Amino acid sequence: MGDIGVHIDIGRYPVDQPGSLAYDALRDRCRVALADDGAVVLEGFAPPATVEALIAEVEPRLGDAFFKPKTHNVFLVADDPARPAHHPRNRKQATTSATLGYDGVPSGGLLDRVYGWPALRAFLADVLGLPALHPYRDPLSPLNVLVYRDGAATGWHFDGAKFVVTLMLRPAEAGGVFEYVPFVRGEDEASFARIGRIIDGTASDVRVLRQPAGALVIFRGSRTLHRVTAVAGTPRLVTVFSYSPDPSFELDAHTRQTFYGKVA
């Protein structure tokens, strides 16, 4: 149970017991997976009853999720005018998920308490080799629920943040496959060629990150090219926890406008 009144499987994932052998083993396992694969999946971190309660908490709010289809290159920055539109540096990807901002998530509710859980933040900082991790400070980006309605997808991209933590609430009924290739970011011609093969669908090294409901994922998205294929059926729901070593960090206003359709 921990001290947050939300049942997390701390028997399997003793994030709140630093100094114990089991904690050290878990931390080391996460570090190795992140170094080797750019990702670690803790299946069953939230047991089924907890997942159900979290879905029940956010489902009534999902109508408030901001939906605006976006086209972007894989770097999520302005195009390089020195290169043609079809070059991997500039090629367009489509992202059509909707985003429920922190202002739409019940404050002090179950999900918010998991997000803010000091033991979890300390554990994640330890895994990542950072002195501490804090919630983002702006009103929208700290904790989000991504909503993939029928047909929605996230195009190939590298994240702006060095790492992200997600908790899967409801995988897609069909489609909605999280595909990734670790450690391919680069702006030299060899990296561009490799990125081009991945987004063309001709690369042979694309991996799938399996994330059942209740899985907590730590992901190094800034160097790892990734996407979510189109979802079919019941909406896929995944929560995104954003943390920073800087206690005053806020997502910039331009990015907030893009992701939430407002800045506050």
Ligand SMILES: O=C(O)CCC(=O)C(=O)O
């Ligand atoms: O939906 C997901 O699982 C991840 C989406 C993603 O990569 C992102 O929002 O940056």
Ligand SMILES: [Fe+2]
């Ligand atoms: Fe991403």
